[in-house]
Amino acid sequence: MTRTDKGYKGIGMEGTIARWYANNTGKDLSRFAEQTRAVVARAPAGADLLEVAPGPGYLAIELARTGDYTVTGLDVSTSFVQIARRKAAEAGVQVDFRHGNVSAMPFEDASFDFIVCCAAFKNFSDPVGALREMHRVLRPGGRAYINDLRRDLSKEAVDADVARMRLDPVNRAITRYILRSVLPRRAYDKRQFTAIISHTDFRTFDIHEEPMSLEIELRK
Numbered sequence: 001m002t003r004t005d006k007g008y009k010g011i012g013m014e015g016t017i018a019r020w021y022a023n024n025t026g027k028d029l030s031r032f033a034e035q036t037r038a039v040v041a042r043a044p045a046g047a048d049l050l051e052v053a054p055g056p057g058y059l060a061i062e063l064a065r066t067g068d069y070t071v072t073g074l075d076v077s078t079s080f081v082q083i084a085r086r087k088a089a090e091a092g093v094q095v096d097f098r099h100g101n102v103s104a105m106p107f108e109d110a111s112f113d114f115i116v117c118c119a120a121f122k123n124f125s126d127p128v129g130a131l132r133e134m135h136r137v138l139r140p141g142g143r144a145y146i147n148d149l150r151r152d153l154s155k156e157a158v159d160a161d162v163a164r165m166r167l168d169p170v171n172r173a174i175t176r177y178i179l180r181s182v183l184p185r186r187a188y189d190k191r192q193f194t195a196i197i198s199h200t201d202f203r204t205f206d207i208h209e210e211p212m213s214l215e216i217e218l219r220k
């Protein structure tokens with residue numbers, strides 16, 4: 001029997017932690033520009049697009065800025081929903097940031113053409129439930145794109161990634177430790193992700209291994 005509940009309930013990203021994360025990730029928006037390009041390459045113009053677990057909302061806001069999509073975001077952290085709504089208002093773009101759990105989404109069946117989820121899937125306590133919900137809220141033919149840290153990343157990949165961040169020695173050591181020893185414990189490798197998908201109705205999928213991450217594409 002495959003466990004559908006990881007036991008791990010996620011770090012409560014509220015209050016100070018949410019504000020710290022928003023400030024820190026907001027210092028370098030290049031990651032979100034890269035993710036925007038990945039979505040634009042896959043999602044047709046005019047799509048109803050859902051970002052699951054957008055956190056502070058940088059990617060959802062960039063996607064709305066393209067003018068090509070109607071964008072909704074769903075996050076379990078009330079702090080992040082507030083931060084993301086404020087940032088969208090400051091950016092002058094329309095994103096419907098909603099509060100809720102990916103495993104029990106507050107949306108009708110077949111509401112979206114495309115779902116994106118970055119740097120968050122490993123945090124979900126019910127990964128099978130999360131994918132089943134993504135399948136439910138997608139329209140027939142709709143696609144999901146998930147990008148997250150891979151469990152079996154190498155020391156060399158982490159060192160190269162951290163070197164690119166140009167951090168001071170203390171932050172470099174902390175970041176290297178977190179990437180090598182903390183986050184991978186919650187993450188999946190390709191075989192584990194394939195097993196999770198096998199418990200859902202997604203039949204068409206591709207899992208691509210990057211040095212630091214897995215890119216998962218699913219089609220309903």
Ligand SMILES: C[S@@+](CC[C@H](N)C(=O)[O-])C[C@H]1O[C@@H](n2cnc3c(N)ncnc32)[C@H](O)[C@@H]1O
Nearest residue numbers: 013053054055075076077101102118119120123
């Ligand atoms: C590391 S942050 C990533 C945020 C953003 N995607 C990014 O790339 O910066 C993980 C996010 O997952 C959200 N999250 C965790 N469990 C969730 C759940 N069950 N349903 C919805 N969001 C969840 C957290 O609130 C947080 O915003």
